[in-house]
Amino acid sequence: MTTTSAEQAAAQIEAAHKAYEQSRDETPQTRAAWLEALAGGLEQHADELVGIAARETHLAEGRLRFELQRSVFQLRLFGDEVFRGENLDATIDHADPEWGMGPRPDIRRINVPLGVVGVFGASNFPFAFSVMGGDSASALAAGCAVVHKIHDGHIELGLRTGEIAAEALAAAGAPTGLFSTVSGRAAAEALVDHPLVTAIGFTGSTAGGRALFDRASRRPVPIPFYGELGSINPVFVTEEAWNRRSEEILAGYAGSFTMGMGQFCTKPGLLFAPAGSSEEIAQVLGRELAGKPMAPLLSPRLREGFDEALAGVRNAEGVDVLIDGDGAEAPSPTVLLTTSDAVREQPGLLEQEMFGPATLIIQYKPGTDLAELATLLQGQLTATVQAEPDEDLAALLTVLRERSGRVLWNAWPTGVTVTYAQQHGGPYPATTAPNTTSVGTAAIRRFMRPVAYDSFPSAQLPRALQDGNPWAIGRRVDGRWEHPAEGGN
Amino acid sequence: MTTTSAEQAAAQIEAAHKAYEQSRDETPQTRAAWLEALAGGLEQHADELVGIAARETHLAEGRLRFELQRSVFQLRLFGDEVFRGENLDATIDHADPEWGMGPRPDIRRINVPLGVVGVFGASNFPFAFSVMGGDSASALAAGCAVVHKIHDGHIELGLRTGEIAAEALAAAGAPTGLFSTVSGRAAAEALVDHPLVTAIGFTGSTAGGRALFDRASRRPVPIPFYGELGSINPVFVTEEAWNRRSEEILAGYAGSFTMGMGQFCTKPGLLFAPAGSSEEIAQVLGRELAGKPMAPLLSPRLREGFDEALAGVRNAEGVDVLIDGDGAEAPSPTVLLTTSDAVREQPGLLEQEMFGPATLIIQYKPGTDLAELATLLQGQLTATVQAEPDEDLAALLTVLRERSGRVLWNAWPTGVTVTYAQQHGGPYPATTAPNTTSVGTAAIRRFMRPVAYDSFPSAQLPRALQDGNPWAIGRRVDGRWEHPAEGGN
Known part of the structure; x- marks a missing residue:
């Protein structure tokens, strides 16, 4: 080399x-x-x-x-x-x-x-x-x-x-x-x-x-x-959204967490969903994951880290295997399942980045205060809510805003478009x-x-x-913005 | 306490x-x-x-x-x-x-x-x-x-x-x-x-x-x-400016370095001036300093630090005392004098912040490359040039820009107005x-x-x-700035 x-x-x-x-x-x-x-x-x-x-x-x-x-x-x-x-x-x-x-x-x-x-x-x-x-x-x-x-x-x-x-x-x-x-x-x-x-x-x-x-x-x-x-990119599904469209949500989730073999910095590594039948979830996810292409991870070193992190989470108390990956050279996805009570007792579970095709679903009881649950999280690049348009989620959104650089609504965090408004960052350890x-x-x-230039002659x-704005750029002058007309430069 | x-x-x-x-x-x-x-x-x-x-x-x-x-x-x-x-x-x-x-x-x-x-x-x-x-x-x-x-x-x-x-x-x-x-x-x-x-x-x-x-x-x-x-806030006087108005420059300098008993973070602690008669400088400065009010320094601890830093510079090789302060409880100003050759040999002389009424004049030989001389400096809050309007100082101004947060032209750095364009900062050690x-x-x-908020409904x-700009603030929309009319909010 x-x-x-x-x-x-x-x-x-x-x-x-x-x-x-x-x-x-x-x-x-x-x-x-x-x-x-x-x-x-x-x-x-x-x-x-x-x-x-x-x-x-x-x-x-x-x-x-x-x-x-x-x-x-x-x-x-x-x-x-x-x-x-x-x-x-x-x-x-x-x-x-x-x-x-x-x-x-x-x-x-x-x-x-x-x-x-x-x-x-x-x-x-x-x-x-x-x-x-x-x-x-x-x-x-x-x-x-x-x-x-x-x-x-x-x-x-x-x-x-x-x-x-x-x-x-x-x-x-x-x-x-x-x-x-x-x-x-x-x-x-x-x-x-x-x-x-x-x-x-x-x-x-x-x-x-x-x-x-x-x-x-x-x-x-x-x-x-x-x-x-590092970032684990939590997703919070409200009870209302889950009741209305759990299959659609699980399909989106399956697509997002396996993108690039789970090797995206914005991979959704945590899904908070209402408690319910794990068989049904496994069935939907199993169907969705079946069609995904598989490939070896980026490097042997990365694979080693992935296996270690995955083992740490799957062997933790209160964590079950919902879908078991095959551990092959091009490994099939693993989905783990736990409860909000278990992560309250072991908040470290929320801090394990499994950099590969694996994710953790956390089931919460009906009536759980999601905003309060979200305070367990460290800094993140992204945080996502899956919710219905009329829900009042102000408290949850504020907690997620405090812990992330980008908050998503009924969307998936993988894929980061390059635009004027984009923010790809977030509180430590997501970024420094x-x-x-x-x-x-x-x-x-x-x-x-x-x-700053103080008391300079324009030339x-x-x-x-300089006076006259020779480059025809937008400038703030005496507190007011002045922008050249479209195409003016 | x-x-x-x-x-x-x-x-x-x-x-x-x-x-x-x-x-x-x-x-x-x-x-x-x-x-x-x-x-x-x-x-x-x-x-x-x-x-x-x-x-x-x-x-x-x-x-x-x-x-x-x-x-x-x-x-x-x-x-x-x-x-x-x-x-x-x-x-x-x-x-x-x-x-x-x-x-x-x-x-x-x-x-x-x-x-x-x-x-x-x-x-x-x-x-x-x-x-x-x-x-x-x-x-x-x-x-x-x-x-x-x-x-x-x-x-x-x-x-x-x-x-x-x-x-x-x-x-x-x-x-x-x-x-x-x-x-x-x-x-x-x-x-x-x-x-x-x-x-x-x-x-x-x-x-x-x-x-x-x-x-x-x-x-x-x-x-x-x-x-x-810390910041020493160098001032560079060109030969042309010195020939035309050395008295005016020295008067401004005397006023600036004694402001607040020399306890301003933007105090000009270094003046680079063309070589010339030190008696003349002493005479002009002596006259200007005579009228300045004196007071004890802010605290005994600060006074101790000032005395120590001052002694360090005045005892350095090649440094002369041009005007000797009296060392009283409310100390009269001290002006030290050296040459650009001496500071080239001991660049540490340019890094001593004397937080009180003292300053160092560095005389340079005719034809000296001021831009090159300025590269000896560390990061500063301010850097000043005293020059004539038609001089080509691009090289010097660029070096000063690299080493400071505010560059001044024929002005003095003490006094920092609070405005939209102000910048009070600068490369380390001026700031972190x-x-x-x-x-x-x-x-x-x-x-x-x-x-960033990704894919959110406006509400x-x-x-x-939100759509409709309820706060009537300036926003950049699809790459173009939109500002409400004056008084529109």
Whole structure:
């Protein structure tokens, strides 16, 4: 296996810093063109890349093609956002002798890029959360340089994607070193430790992520560590919804928890449902699961972790096996069953991420206060309710909001669309930075920081803040937003 | 001295959490009314509060009155921001079957409050960065509850301000416990450690701040630590500006570095000026400093730290005393002089914060590359240039932008106005969170985090996100901003 030495990683970080310095003041147009070049490069090599990915990950080709398309779309959406200057949050307060606390000078604020960002690729999304996935795209859109640590699970894909990205950037005129890849543990540690690295984006396990978070926090100059760690993604089914459409709900659940062989960070690992006949549930789920395609898990190491977590939950007191997986190399799904009384006694049951095709149903008694039950949960990426339109669920929704980054209504959490309003994050341990997102256009801002310019003549200001708005971007001026007309830029 | 036990602090944190739960979904109108009540309470007791503050801090009454007025104004400005919903960043993406990466569901995002916030008051601003200062105001505006750790330097003022705040909130109908104060070390540690505390705001020393940052990062559930630590606030005078108006520059400098007896976090502690006659500089500064009022420093402990830091710099090799302070109880200012060659050899000279009336002038040779010289600096709250309008300072301004949160042009960094565009922050060690601000309306956001609502019927959404925009706030809808007409809410 190819690995990068600490020295080589340091050299790449220094080259990235130099490229950052050369390009940090490029126009939005240029930066958007670089993102477009990356999108085009990925598209052009789609067949080759999907082929390598399928071989390295056991993921189905259709799924991989969609994931690549998503990454390509993301680069273009971010380019459009940069072109519009949305990520800059340009704000202008003109000098005001009448300002309420005493005369104010002219103050103008803009977001600037952080510098070199280290990105750790995920095992489970070889495109969307890997080499040219969300973190790389948003950091480059922010104006940062990126050194990407390839996940061990798809080294060949990572190296090839990195080559294609570097070639695309070079052809578009970006400075050499703006994006590069490393692999192996020594390089990973160098990335977190190097003084020129200003932030880390990470998607992976809770244990590994916490160790790197601690390492980033202990630096002489601590840096933000944007880590997506573990999430169990609870689903609450109300009695009314269960009575009306339990079969439909179980069908949706079966589809969602087996997606990507249960290796989605938003996989619904817990379903809270009213007590009832377990035979009926088993029957419906059995029918729904029968048609699902199976594949080996992403890696032997991941499989080992899955087997261990699954055994821990299935052997716990009060947990029954509703549907028994076969434990084959491409394992069939396992569904476990317990009660709300059992999880009250062992709340740790709600904290076991089984990263594979397994899930736990928790049956609650009629009249149970779901909001109170939900307070047992840790931080999550998502929390879902299956309910009827007229139910008053304010209390439950508030508890779920407090514990997650995205709340869903009669939908399923797997599948995270890339949009302006998307939030993919959540309280610890779901992430180490719940006030940021790793998906959607808002992700660009986490690789930027604000700088104010005080009492500057217009000509000496960054162009985004100059009088006359030469970049024709949206700006807040003296407290009121001014947006150029549609198509005005 | 009154101190709070760890048990008592825990009880207050629990009460704050309860109050937070009771009030987290209040309307912007109600929250703005609470901020107005706090502003009114402070105004009503201004004479009493300023009297206590003057006694406890040695600060002049005029300065204290201004600082109180600033705090009152800040509460009202934040109330207005909350009323307009600006802090919510409400974003709506309607379901779109044609979305570029595949059909998207309806996704809507809003910022929600974090929960209970611990705020550590500063020694040097008994109002603006203390009990009802920026961090408390912004956390309450965000919808959080606050437990404030009173600075040991003005306990009586802290307790009285806390009483007035609690009374004002109670009279306005806010839940008991939404705001309270604690004092002493045990309570401080309890505040950082308690599981119900979700963020810390801190203004103080680099050593103390780093210790608490480490403590917050080591928690089982780490929390954001927004610490403002140390800053030296360099000023760069170009040769052209120096030739044209050195006297005017020295006068401004003298006024700025002695403000508040040099106990401002934005005090210009370094002035880079062209080499020239030190007698002339001494003469101009001597004349300017002669008229400045003097007072004892804020506390004996602070005085000790000042004396030590000053001695460290004045005894360093290559440092001369240009103007010798008298070391009296109310010490007259000290101005030290060195060369850019000396600081190149001992860059540590640029990292000594002398928190009192002392500053260091660094003379550079004609033709020196100021941008290159500026790379010796650590992270700063502010960086200033004194220059002529037509000079090309792009390189220097970029280096200063990289190292600070606010860059000034022909102005002085002391005095930080509270506006929409203000940024009071900066790279470590100036702060532990350079992507946030502790001053200005943007500060409200650091006590919030985004939550997305996926596929919700309008009636089940938070009101800020419902169809029809019942709160009449600015929202981004399908990528385009929509702002209600002026006065429309």
